Protein backbone atom coordinates (compact mmCIF):
# COMPACT_ATOMS: atom_id res chain seq x y z
CA UNK A 1 0.00 0.00 0.00
CA UNK A 2 2.82 2.35 0.97
CA UNK A 3 4.50 1.78 -2.40
CA UNK A 4 1.24 2.46 -4.16
CA UNK A 5 0.87 5.76 -2.26
CA UNK A 6 4.38 6.77 -3.23
CA UNK A 7 3.71 5.96 -6.84
CA UNK A 8 0.52 7.99 -6.96
CA UNK A 9 2.21 10.90 -5.21
CA UNK A 10 5.18 10.83 -7.53
CA UNK A 11 2.98 10.57 -10.61
CA UNK A 12 0.85 13.51 -9.51
CA UNK A 13 3.87 15.63 -8.64
CA UNK A 14 5.32 14.83 -12.03
CA UNK A 15 2.06 15.90 -13.72
CA UNK A 16 2.01 19.10 -11.66
CA UNK A 17 5.59 19.91 -12.64
CA UNK A 18 4.71 19.26 -16.25
CA UNK A 19 1.64 21.50 -16.01
CA UNK A 20 3.28 24.41 -14.19
CA UNK A 21 6.52 24.11 -16.16
CA UNK A 22 9.07 26.63 -14.93
CA UNK A 23 6.76 28.01 -12.22
CA UNK A 24 8.81 26.61 -9.33
CA UNK A 25 6.94 28.72 -6.76
CA UNK A 26 3.65 26.88 -7.39
CA UNK A 27 5.30 23.48 -7.28
CA UNK A 28 7.08 24.32 -4.06
CA UNK A 29 3.81 25.57 -2.50
CA UNK A 30 1.99 22.35 -3.42
CA UNK A 31 4.83 20.26 -1.93
CA UNK A 32 4.68 22.24 1.31
CA UNK A 33 0.89 21.81 1.56
CA UNK A 34 1.34 18.09 0.88
CA UNK A 35 3.89 17.95 3.71
CA UNK A 36 1.41 19.47 6.16
CA UNK A 37 -1.32 17.12 4.98
CA UNK A 38 1.01 14.22 5.81
CA UNK A 39 1.62 15.71 9.26
CA UNK A 40 -2.10 16.27 9.86
CA UNK A 41 -2.91 12.72 8.72
CA UNK A 42 -0.92 11.34 11.65
CA UNK A 43 -3.59 12.65 14.02
CA UNK A 44 -6.64 13.55 11.93
CA UNK A 45 -8.83 10.83 10.45
CA UNK A 46 -8.93 11.69 6.79
CA UNK A 47 -8.47 9.65 3.63
CA UNK A 48 -4.99 9.97 2.09
CA UNK A 49 -6.34 8.85 -1.29
CA UNK A 50 -8.37 12.05 -1.32
CA UNK A 51 -6.30 14.56 0.63
CA UNK A 52 -2.87 13.84 -0.84
CA UNK A 53 -4.06 14.34 -4.45
CA UNK A 54 -6.11 17.36 -3.33
CA UNK A 55 -3.02 18.91 -1.74
CA UNK A 56 -0.90 18.41 -4.86
CA UNK A 57 -3.57 19.74 -7.23
CA UNK A 58 -5.48 22.28 -5.11
CA UNK A 59 -3.99 25.38 -6.76
CA UNK A 60 -3.82 24.01 -10.28
CA UNK A 61 -6.44 26.56 -11.42
CA UNK A 62 -4.11 29.51 -10.84
CA UNK A 63 -2.43 29.30 -14.23
CA UNK A 64 -5.72 29.28 -16.17
CA UNK A 65 -7.17 32.01 -13.91
CA UNK A 66 -4.19 34.25 -14.61
CA UNK A 67 -4.29 33.53 -18.34
CA UNK A 68 -8.07 34.03 -18.71
CA UNK A 69 -8.77 36.79 -16.19
CA UNK A 70 -5.35 38.22 -15.35
CA UNK A 71 -6.10 37.36 -11.75
CA UNK A 72 -5.28 34.58 -9.30
CA UNK A 73 -8.29 35.46 -7.12
CA UNK A 74 -9.64 32.54 -5.11
CA UNK A 75 -12.99 32.26 -6.88
CA UNK A 76 -11.33 32.05 -10.32
CA UNK A 77 -9.03 29.31 -9.04
CA UNK A 78 -12.02 27.46 -7.68
CA UNK A 79 -13.76 27.36 -11.06
CA UNK A 80 -10.68 26.87 -13.24
CA UNK A 81 -9.00 24.22 -11.07
CA UNK A 82 -11.41 21.25 -11.06
CA UNK A 83 -11.48 20.47 -14.83
CA UNK A 84 -7.67 20.57 -14.99
CA UNK A 85 -7.36 18.43 -11.86
CA UNK A 86 -9.96 16.00 -13.26
CA UNK A 87 -7.98 15.50 -16.47
CA UNK A 88 -4.77 14.84 -14.52
CA UNK A 89 -6.49 12.43 -12.11
CA UNK A 90 -8.10 10.52 -14.98
CA UNK A 91 -4.73 10.23 -16.68
CA UNK A 92 -3.13 8.90 -13.51
CA UNK A 93 -5.96 6.34 -13.15
CA UNK A 94 -8.14 7.54 -10.28
CA UNK A 95 -11.69 6.27 -10.02
CA UNK A 96 -14.58 8.62 -10.73
CA UNK A 97 -15.90 8.70 -7.18
CA UNK A 98 -12.54 9.83 -5.77
CA UNK A 99 -12.03 12.31 -8.59
CA UNK A 100 -15.42 13.87 -7.80
CA UNK A 101 -14.53 14.32 -4.13
CA UNK A 102 -11.04 15.69 -4.84
CA UNK A 103 -12.48 18.16 -7.37
CA UNK A 104 -15.20 19.21 -4.96
CA UNK A 105 -12.54 20.06 -2.36
CA UNK A 106 -10.52 22.00 -4.95
CA UNK A 107 -13.68 23.88 -6.00
CA UNK A 108 -14.16 25.16 -2.44
CA UNK A 109 -10.69 25.42 -0.98
CA UNK A 110 -11.02 29.17 -0.48
CA UNK A 111 -14.59 28.95 0.79
CA UNK A 112 -14.80 27.17 4.13
CA UNK A 113 -18.20 26.13 5.46
CA UNK A 114 -19.64 24.72 2.24
CA UNK A 115 -18.09 21.28 2.66
CA UNK A 116 -17.66 19.97 6.15
CA UNK A 117 -15.89 16.67 5.58
CA UNK A 118 -12.67 15.78 7.43
CA UNK A 119 -10.95 15.50 4.07
CA UNK A 120 -11.85 19.12 3.27
CA UNK A 121 -10.79 20.35 6.70
CA UNK A 122 -7.37 18.69 6.49
CA UNK A 123 -6.63 20.16 3.05
CA UNK A 124 -7.91 23.59 4.13
CA UNK A 125 -5.76 23.63 7.28
CA UNK A 126 -2.66 22.43 5.45
CA UNK A 127 -3.00 25.26 2.92
CA UNK A 128 -3.42 27.79 5.75
CA UNK A 129 -0.38 26.44 7.59
CA UNK A 130 1.68 27.34 4.55
CA UNK A 131 -0.01 30.69 3.85
CA UNK A 132 -0.45 32.01 7.37
CA UNK A 133 2.77 34.01 7.58
CA UNK A 134 1.81 35.99 4.46
CA UNK A 135 -1.81 36.56 5.44
CA UNK A 136 -1.85 37.23 9.17
CA UNK A 137 0.29 39.44 11.36
CA UNK A 138 1.14 37.21 14.30
CA UNK A 139 2.95 39.72 16.49
CA UNK A 140 0.24 40.12 19.08
CA UNK A 141 0.12 36.81 20.96
CA UNK A 142 -3.39 37.06 22.39
CA UNK A 143 -4.95 38.37 19.21
CA UNK A 144 -3.08 35.80 17.11
CA UNK A 145 -4.27 32.91 19.23
CA UNK A 146 -7.89 33.98 18.66
CA UNK A 147 -7.28 34.38 14.93
CA UNK A 148 -5.72 30.92 14.68
CA UNK A 149 -8.69 29.41 16.50
CA UNK A 150 -11.01 31.01 13.99
CA UNK A 151 -9.04 30.09 10.85
CA UNK A 152 -8.16 26.46 11.49
CA UNK A 153 -10.82 23.78 11.21
CA UNK A 154 -9.04 20.87 12.91
CA UNK A 155 -7.53 20.63 16.40
CA UNK A 156 -4.25 19.38 14.95
CA UNK A 157 -4.16 22.32 12.53
CA UNK A 158 -4.59 24.73 15.45
CA UNK A 159 -1.87 22.99 17.46
CA UNK A 160 0.65 23.04 14.63
CA UNK A 161 -0.16 26.69 13.88
CA UNK A 162 0.32 27.68 17.53
CA UNK A 163 3.57 25.74 17.73
CA UNK A 164 4.86 27.23 14.50
CA UNK A 165 3.74 30.83 14.82
CA UNK A 166 3.28 31.51 18.50
CA UNK A 167 6.14 29.61 20.13
CA UNK A 168 8.61 32.41 19.37
CA UNK A 169 6.25 34.89 20.99
CA UNK A 170 5.88 32.58 24.00
CA UNK A 171 9.63 32.68 24.46
CA UNK A 172 9.68 36.49 24.71
Ligand SMILES: [Fe+2]
Nearest residue numbers: 033058059127
Ligand atom coordinates in the same frame (compact mmCIF):
# COMPACT_ATOMS: atom_id res chain seq x y z
FE1 LIG B 1 -2.65 26.80 -1.72
